[in-house]
């Protein structure tokens with residue numbers, strides 16, 4: 001189960017994240033996630049490049065999450081995303 005305390009350091013702020021301790025850099029999320037995932041070769045983990053802001057982006061990220069063989073992609077839920085937006089304002 002992904003742990004939000006072990007997020008990849010380059011992960012975009014928001015509800016979706018990659019747990020760097022579970023990721024094996026298989027790149028499935030990079031091919032399934034339509035630009036929302038990249039590999040950080042220095043940290044040796046995938047990370048979320050930006051949080052999806054529309055229905056299709058959300059579907060792509062969720063598809064990647066379901067396809068991750070290590071269950072390394074987490075979702076903190078909308079309350080966390082809402083809190084982040086409040087802090088940005």
Ligand code: SF4
Pocket residue numbers: 018022023024025026027028029030037045046067068069070071072073
């Ligand atoms: S699919 Fe999962 S294990 Fe593979 S690179 Fe992405 S986050 Fe890492």
